Amino acid sequence: MGIHTVSTCNLRPKDRMCTCYGIDSINSILQSFMHRVVFLFLDSIVTLNPQGIDSILQIACFEQVRAANTIVTLPTGKGKTLIAVLAIDHFRAQVPDKWVVFIVPTRTLVSQMAEYCEQHCKERPEAAQLCGLWMDSWDDMRWRECLRKHRVLVGTPEVFRVALGKGYLAPDKVSLLVFDECHNATGNSPMAAIMKDSIHGATVQPRILGLTASFVHGKLKRKRDAETAKFLLEELLLANICCPTVPEEPSTGPGRQWLSIPYPKEQLEEEFGQTLEELVTNLTQGCDPQGHLKELHKVMGRLKHVFGQLGRDGFVYCVQKSVVHHLEHQAIQLAALSATRGRGELLQAQLPALRARLRSCAQQLITDARLLSAPRRSQKAETLLNLISQKLAGRKGIVFVTQVLLTCPLADSINKQVHAEGMRAEGIYSGMAKADQDAAMKGFREGRTHVLVATDVLLEGVDVPDCEWIVRFNDFHTTKSHVQGSGRARSENAEVYYLQCLSS
Template sequence: MKILDFTPREYQNAIFETVKGHNTLVVLPTGIGKTAIAILLSENRLNLYPESKILICSPTKPLCAQHVKSFTKFTDVDKEDIVIYTGAIPPKKRADLWNNGKIIIATPQTIESDLINNRISLESTSLLVIDEAHRSRMKYANTLVAKNYNENAKNKRILALTASPGSTKERIDEIRDNLFLDRVEIRAETDKDVSPYVQEKEIEWVHVNLPSEFDRIKNLIKQLRDDKINELKRIIPQKKFFNKKDLLNLQFSFRKSITKGNKMAFWGISLTAQLLKLSYALELVETQGIRQLIQYWNKLEADTSKAAKIIINDSRIKQAIQLSSDFQENKHPKMLKLKEIVLNELNKNNESRVIIFANFRNTINEIYKELNDHLIKPVILVGQKEGLTQKEQIKRIKEFGEGIYNVLIGTSISEEGLDIPTANLAIFYEPVPSEIRMIQRGGRVGRTIKGKIIFLITKKTRDEAYYWSSKSKEKTMKRTLYNIKNKVNIQSRIGEFNNDN
């Protein structure tokens, strides 16, 4: 294998010197060449072991297709030897593709299934690349594939790639342990060997006020929620505040207590369920819109659980439901601001490509309806679970890049790894509290041209809290990674020195 039309950058060469001798977690900002390191290492391994295979695991078919494109463009490997390997291909044909392929680019779930059913063996695979390695927690397919590879491959080397492994040392260590990684390489956009290749990204925060009609509904829900929190405090008096994570952990604890005969645990489970449902309703009215809230009220009314019935039968919620019906034509101010921003952008530059991220599918549908006019050509990008095949996902991404569509509206499927070089504006309909998702979203713009990111934030709501939470976690993640890198690499050098003596 030889590399074509590609000269490695200084930081890529420096990282390559590490990865060729060690199983390594590589953390790089999106759009500055993680795939290039995989190509460099693939060349190295195939030259060392000419009869071996390379396996690249990537979580979705669109991402697999991008890797096929990169290896076809930048290497001299025959097209027939670069194989895309997903669950869409029948098992018998997959076995043939595996036997005949040189570079296998696969979804990890498909590899896991074929390993369990003994259709393939990783014995002759000299390199395992795990793309989007933050998806490598316990019982994930990546983890099981890495375990099999570590146990069976004759000539082992593992390369894990991500822009965002997580903010805590425990989360990062879990990925390292699960993927058998002994080194860490990290670069930030501000590092001197990386910064020349990073496109400038302008960040803008657009704040809106929650209208009084929304506030009336919110306050009714909040009154019931506060009552339920006080009830929960009578069971757990030492707790003063309960966030979503606390409530989920409490539910788990209460369920365990039931088996020990704790009668209060049944009420505890119902209370935590009520609080989770009320918290969700508050999130919808604060950050999404009244129509989305009405859909949730309808769902609760059809819910036969005790928690749902208690909520629906409360007089304050009955009043909130009536107000929701009265104000259902009132759009969330973020929706109005979103259309204004998109129209201004396209009027200013009709070649612009805009990506809009939203958490909720029904909000995406509302955004599509709001934006679908003569100047704006929107398209929705969602996952297979939401009804869009991976073939159609690839088609829509391609057509967005070509300008058939100029606005891409997506859920989490549009956050990870997608190479959309022409996208110059990303709009976050709501911030997300996850540093991983925030980094992934931001990486969709400013890859080859100057980009801009706009956050739509409703004042005095969880929009503000989620934004600052994710920024804090991102800072912690970078600090933790540099600390781990320095510690791990020093320990490795001490080990090498001791072995030499």
């Protein structure tokens, strides 16, 4: 297995996108406020960071927030959440009768950020965790009860878009509005809608704090794309970007490494295209002869991609288990909304029959003559499994994939490969029930799970301590994906691997 170091001249500028627009004022703040701020926030430093590491940098950034709306851009793991905590403490003390709103992009982050605030804010507030489809049923009475009990509100963007839009929460009653991963505030996103529809026109506006590792949300093709992204984000959040230059920390090891792992080219999806088309069509029609289950047809259409990426074993696993699991989550989501309740209930009613049918079909696929010539595992999957068993065994890490249906079959393959080493892998993806996501993350943090196979649910902000390596199973196409994906590996000497297909 060949491993090639990726040229840092290609990757590090992306990883350090946050330092492209450094401002001189942050350095002057570090000097002019150093003595006053250290004494002013001594209790916070002791509580939040007993070692004092990076505290001055965070406090200097906080001074910017205290003075004006600010977008703080710092690399992953450099204390952006600590800045938010300092701001929360300040504005709660200044205007105790108002609320602090902390907006995070995913349900997984809601519980993480709420717990962080409860543990590290001075007064240990009980933060409300607001996310999930059950929030759609909240009326004015439920919101008033929540606001009576909690002064710190942590939730997903859509929850607060609705609350502000319906008047359950008023802008002039909010002292601080924090947007975590604020690069998501683009276009018609809920984050952007909150600013455009509720904040821009408000007579009394809250202080705005944006947090991000890279203010570029999409692809970065030209330098002016970064300039445009910076301008648009500042204009939307009514804030200025603060990008302090973070000094290099001394390393006791080789430091972070970016490594390319080549694998032989193959075209399984194309080679078995006609056979896969027939199999998937027959499976779909057998499970839904009337064609009423749109969700089933959509999921089944992705099976060919799974075959191409993972091989025969992954394809069969998906048919046997993943399709139904995915549909179960979709049915719950559809049934929870009044507009789609009928579709959700129809899908839920069909699930037992679908499960039995797909399990039976999976058993037949194992011996189907049309697939026996296909490899059980793709070259790409074999390369990943060899990398984990030969080089990464016993160390905690994350494999990032682009599609939900790849997570669990790939985790199953890893489990079969490294079971003897005592390692365990688990899939985690967006759309997964929050309780299942939390359980998977808890297992990883506590060491019961060593490998997470994840979609972008883990890209943004989720704290995964002790993560020593990252593998990019699929290509990434945006600066944000690179910065945030590699940032999940928090170890000082972390390794970030990219699987690269050989051209011939």
